[in-house]
Amino acid sequence: MRIAELSRHSGTSIPSIKFYLRERLLTAGTATGRNQAEYGDGHLYRLRLIRALIDVGGLTVAAARDVLAAVDTPELPPHFLLGAAHGALNRPRRRDADDPSWRSARDEVVALVRARGWHVDDDCPDFDHAADAVAAFRALGQDDLLECMETYADAAELVAAREVDTVIARGEPARMVEGVVTGTILGEAVLNALRRLAQQDASARRLVDTGDLA
Amino acid sequence: MRIAELSRHSGTSIPSIKFYLRERLLTAGTATGRNQAEYGDGHLYRLRLIRALIDVGGLTVAAARDVLAAVDTPELPPHFLLGAAHGALNRPRRRDADDPSWRSARDEVVALVRARGWHVDDDCPDFDHAADAVAAFRALGQDDLLECMETYADAAELVAAREVDTVIARGEPARMVEGVVTGTILGEAVLNALRRLAQQDASARRLVDTGDLA
DNA sequence: GTTAGTGGATAGCGCCGCTATCCGCGCGGA
């Protein structure tokens, strides 16, 4: 397959493909001459993965590169790949770690995780992200919404258990690796969309003055 | 309060505040002279809300403006505000609606929502976002991860019910409006972070070869 | 009266994700 065909099958413009090659998200095709190369199904799959990470998952090109680099490390056990995938999802830090209200928000999240017996590395950046949001709730005087935290944790436990089981059921390490990345990033998009749909429903049930929902 | 003080209390630079004024995310202070104005606690709160939406929620400035405009529409019932908040969260469309695999992914999501009896407007853009992700799973040959869909829906129902109940418990419409916006946007950030933490735990329990987690 | 600071306007910057253009070469059809 040459680049034009790759472009047609993937729905990605040739300049974009060249861009991804330059940025090392995509490996070069196997050269068949001085200025001719052949691309395979692997390239097509990879391109679809890139577009999914960027378009659906909302990753930046740099983040996608990090995720893909982790995917390409064959000896990386799936559990550590998960950490790599999460690491690449991190948007730059927002809050100042010296802000005492932020620190207490973070401590609160750590306490919640500890209370549930989750075994997570203490300096995992996800704590910081959760703390950003918790601190924002507090700063905006929306403390009562933090009553939902345990429910969030319940929901998180529920979906994480299911996802990890599904991925592990694959058995084959290479496919587990793919599953970790796609499940983490695309699963987030699905969950967020379903949550918003469920909110619409819950809100309609409670707030819309009507008897004829049928 | 003058602008310097507003800047200090909010941790936002004066040029940024001026930028938000220009972009109409923030209303002008009450003028006390030809080139002097006074800002109140409302401005400080608003600025904190802006930063939370942009930094924590990941909204663009334009999306934040739309959300804030909805918040400022006093007669808007909370249920419709929810729609407005969701609308502002929409990233630009990705998939072509003519793509049959995308259409079938969307139909699948609609069927799931129908089966659960959720009452949601059929052309809600959240369907499209979910469809994007589902279609991506399929395109990447990760169909087995779609077995998690029901679990995602369970989790979504769980958290949405709790969130909506919490907001409704406030009673006062103005505070409900605040709760809808912050709950939707910041809650998403919390849920996503907790899900990733839970994934780390689930993955560690099943994949890490160790007996001494203590 | 001096000076730091103000609101307001305009222009510019830095990053990001592409996109356009050019180049010398090879492949494929007549």
Added chain:
DNA sequence: TCCGCGCGGATAGCGGCGCTATCCACTAAC
């Protein structure tokens, strides 16, 4: 055999976004 399209590779540029810098006339505070 020759021609012309397409190739790969490289470099430069573009458009949008979220600020940021500068300038201005003015004024409150010392």
